[in-house]
Amino acid sequence: MKEDPRNRSRRVVDLIEFAQRRECLAEAISVNSFPLRIVHNDTKLNNVLIHEKTGKGICVLDLDTVMPGCVLHDFGDLARTASCSVDEDEVDLKKVSFLPTIFEAVVRGYLESTECLLNAKERETLPLAPQVITFELGLRFLSDYLDGDQYFKTKYPNHNLDRARLQFELLRSMENYSDKIRNIVESALQFCHP
Numbered sequence: 687m688k689e690d691p692r693n694r695s696r697r698v699v700d701l702i703e704f705a706q707r708r709e710c711l712a713e714a715i716s717v718n719s720f721p722l723r724i725v726h727n728d729t730k731l732n733n734v735l736i737h738e739k740t741g742k743g744i745c746v747l748d749l750d751t752v753m754p755g756c757v758l759h760d761f762g763d764l765a766r767t768a769s770c771s772v773d774e775d776e777v778d779l780k781k782v783s784f785l786p787t788i789f790e791a792v793v794r795g796y797l798e799s800t801e802c803l804l805n806a807k808e809r810e811t812l813p814l815a816p817q818v819i820t821f822e823l824g825l826r827f828l829s830d831y832l833d834g835d836q837y838f839k840t841k842y843p844n845h846n847l848d849r850a851r852l853q854f855e856l857l858r859s860m861e862n863y864s865d866k867i868r869n870i871v872e873s874a875l876q877f878c879h880p
Contacts, residue, residue: 692834698847701828704854711821714814720756721805727751729764758808761796762815766823768792769816770856775841777848784859786866789816793874809875813868817860824853 687695687702695702726733728751735744767774769789772781793812797804804812827850830837835846860867 687829687832690832692832694832694834698828698831698850701824701850701854705821705825705828708821708857711814711818712825715756715758715762715811715818720758720808720811722754723757723803724752725755725757725760727753727755727759727763729760730767731764757800757804758811758815759819761812762817762819764796765789765792765816766820766856772852774849774852775845776852779851779855782852782855782859784856784863786863786870789867790870790874793870797874797877809871812875813864813871816867817857817864820853820857820860824850824857827853 726746726749728748733746733748735747736742737744769785769792771783771785772778776782827838827846831844831846831850838846838849840846
């Protein structure tokens with residue numbers, strides 16, 4: 687933002703201010719504060735091969751991103767992509783919303799497989815994980831836009847800007863559901879026996 691190599695900062699003051707008001711999210715899930723585990727780092731539904739007839743997951747795809755990391759990033763990214771009402775390239779922000787019902791299914795499915803793996807701090811931080819990863823991705827898109835679209839492949843001018851706006855709108859929607867998100871996770875954790 688300070689370097690502003692393409693003179694774009696003045697066009698996105700609203701997004702910069704939005705991000706600055708949420709700066710605390712940048713430190714909320716520090717990898718150094720949680721166990722280092724093997725994670726996928728791109729946990730989207732389109733990275734799971736689904737059986738054509740049964741509809742059940744067969745295997746995980748796109749393994750080039752697998753490395754040590756924080757499971758909360760994987761959970762947050764899965765919740766972000768699955769619980770969003772639109773595709774990541776949607777430009778009509780009025781269509782963007784967080785879907786608590788889908789989020790609840792994601793939480794229950796995730797905990798079904800990880801209840802014995804997660805420690806107390808990880809379980810406690812689950813409700814915040816989708817907001818953190820959504821904020822991070824919005825920042826990455828915004829940063830790339832400010833830098834002249836050097837990292838992410840774009841399909842049209844301002845593509846990264848549109849992506850950043852979508853992620854920040856999704857984050858805003860998640861914030862509106864903060865209490866519900868916390869209640870969903872707490873309720874699901876009551877049935878776990880770590």
